[in-house]
Amino acid sequence: MDTNTPLPPTTSDVTEDENYDFAALLRENDQERASAVDRSGGSKQIDATVVAVSADTVFLDIGYKTEGILPLSSFPASDKAVEPGDKVRVTVKGRDTDGYYELTRQRTATPKDYSSLEEAFEAKGTVLGTVTGVVKGGLTVDIGMRAFLPSSRSGTRDADEMAKLVGQEIRVRITTLDLEGGESGRPDAVVDRRSVVEEEARASADQRFSELAEGDVVNGTVRSLTEYGAFVDLAGADALLHISDMAWHRVANPADVLSVGDSVEAKILKIDATDPARRRISIGMKQLLPHPWDTVSEQFKIGDKVTGTVTRDADFGAFVEIAPGIEGLIHISEMAWGKKVRKPSDVVKVGDSVEAVILGIDTEQKRMSLGLKQALGDPWAELVKTVHAGSVVEGPVSSITKFGAFVTIAEGVEGMIHISEITAEKRLNHPSDVLRVGEVVQAQVLEIDREKRQLKLSIKQLVPTGIDEFIAEHAVGDVVTGRLIDLDRVSNTARVELGEGIIAMCSIPAEAAPVEDLATKTGPVDLSNLGSLLGSKWKTSAEPSKPAAKGKAVVAPSDDKTLKAGQIRSFRLTVLEPETKKLALELA
Structure with missing residues (x-):
């Protein structure tokens, strides 16, 4: 092929315009193609x-x-004499030495019957045609006469796909x-393939x-992908x-x-035919x-430690x-033992790999509750091993x-x-009178309630x-002096004061x-000096007390x-328990 022969035009060579002169475009294409045929020795009529x-x-x-x-001899003498303006159908054979195109005369074809094309045009019906070539702005199609198919109406996506139609019946x-x-005197037509393809x-x-x-279970081909799914062609x-x-x-x-x-391969979940123009298949x-939950009860048990991704x-x-x-769901309350978590992202992020303990499984609802803090170990369980009342x-x-x-x-x-x-x-109006947040303090454990997870200090x-x-100076077995405060014959116990504030x-x-009501015989008991009196007797056995002054109660001898x-x-x-400050006595 001559390297100077023009290449077929592409879709981008023309912009679709309803007022575009397609007949002129065809004539232009005829001339270009005729020139190409002439240079290659073709036989275009x-x-x-x-002239x-x-x-x-x-x-x-x-x-x-x-x-x-x-040659004038190519016109029979019996015919009408040739005159300028006459129309003659010819074929280019080549060029002579003077540069003129040498022609040969062809017999003019008998006019065709285009009535079927007229009927199809009036009825907006469809006709069969064969794509004969790519021209500027589209394709030429033989539908019984030459027709022009604009690229925008070819039903193709690009020039390569459009070129593949050449030689095909459409x-x-x-x-x-x-x-x-x-x-031009030559019948012309413009055709549309895209509307036919869309209708089909x-x-x-x-x-x-x-x-x-x-x-239904169907097979299909993935046509396109989006961020929310895929569109599948089901034949x-x-x-x-x-x-x-x-x-x-x-x-x-x-x-x-x-x-x-x-x-x-997929299963049809839903067919929405409420809007015929937008029928949807899911x-x-x-x-x-x-379903993975069908075997959950076999795989997992409450209390299992598992690893997963948020x-x-x-x-x-x-x-x-x-x-x-x-x-599984880690509720915000199961994320940390000590601090109150305000939002989950303060503890875990999407994509994090975490360890958790299974707290509950509901196979019917397909729900599982997990605990993050439980996988870290219960600090209360460790606490009670080393800390107790008095610590x-x-x-x-x-x-x-x-x-x-x-x-x-x-x-x-x-x-x-x-x-x-x-x-x-002193008596405090508010704890902040003495303490500040962040201040490190020492305290004694008064009580531990593991079930309620409470610690009193x-x-x-x-x-x-x-x-x-008193506790520092005494030991179990020591004999000390004390004052009977009251007695309870129901429980056979008495409260005894061993010193100021020491009961x-x-x-x-x-x-x-039996107990005697000494107060009814002698009047009220004056014990104003008893604290100092008992203080001097912590390390000795009781001695007979002196008689009380006039008007005072008589203290019985030991x-x-x-x-x-x-x-x-x-x-x-x-x-004698230093930690709990518990004291117990018996009569000496």
Whole structure:
């Protein structure tokens, strides 16, 4: 092929315009193609016009820059004499030495019957045609006459796809029909293939749509992907495969699972035919696979420690996928032992790998509750191994309220110091009068309630008192002096004062003498100096007391077997617990 031959034009060579002169475009293409045929020695027929006649030669305008010539002898003598303006059908054979195109005369074809094309044009019906070539702005199609198919109406996406139509038989609709031919005298037509293709696609979709039903298992081809799913061609009917129906596990991007052109098997989930113009088919791939929850009870048990990936979070917690298609919820309250979590993202982020403990499984609702803090170990379980009532602990003040202060003893463990246990020196109006948030303090453990996860503390108990000194100076078995405060014959116990603020319980034998109400015989007992009196007797046995002054109560001697309120006696220490400050006595 001559390298100077023009290449076929592409779709981009022309812009669609309803007023575009397609006849002129065809004439222009004829000239270009004729020139190409001429240079390559082709046999294209041309309608030429006689411009001059010499003694032996007829000169004709064939639409080229140079005229063509015919021997005068090619016109039979019996015919009408050739005159300028006459129309003659010729074929270019080549060029002579003078540069003229050498022509040969062809017999003019008998006019064709275009009535069937006229009927199809009037009825807006379709006709069959064969694509004969690519021209500027579109294609030429033989429908029984030459027709022009604009690229925008070819039903193709690009020039390469349009070029593949050459030589193929296609169905088109005639949009313009000019049998007169205008100035050229040749009948012209413009055809449309895109509307026919679209109608055929709709008809195919209608037929396919009527054949489908919800619950059917179908095969299709992925046509396109979007961020929310994939569109699948079900042999003529489009269906949406949503991202949530691709797999039982969470899919972040459809492209992670499918590619355009993939063949898929799916189940029809829903057919929406309420709007005939927008019928919708929803399909799912995961519905053809076993549900992961069917075997959950075999795989997992309450209390199991599992590892998973955080897939999403909400105001109330975070969801963790512990197996493909199996998610559990870590409620915000199960994320940390000590601190109050305000939002899940403060503790875990989407994509994090976390360890958790299964707290609950509901196979019917397909729900699982998980605990993040439980996987870290219960700090209370560790606390009770080393801390008990009477232990001294230390930690920063985490918060202060009007009734007390909270102290962090360990991660996830707080103790409360009631306002009455902060100091013994004065009565506080508010804990903040003495304590500040963040201040590190020491406190004594008063009580541990593991079930309620409560720890009661006291600061003032660490300040030495009279009872602390008493305990430091005595041991079980020591005989000390004390005053009977009151007696309870129901329980056979008595309260005994061993010094100022030092109270102990004494067990009274059942055979002890009955109690006398000394106050009814002698009047009120004056014990104003008893504290100092007893203080001097902590390390000695009881001695007989001196008679009381006039108007005062008489204190019974220690050998009087009758027990009376206000009586000073000797007692033996039977219990002495420094941690709880517990004292117990028996009669000496």
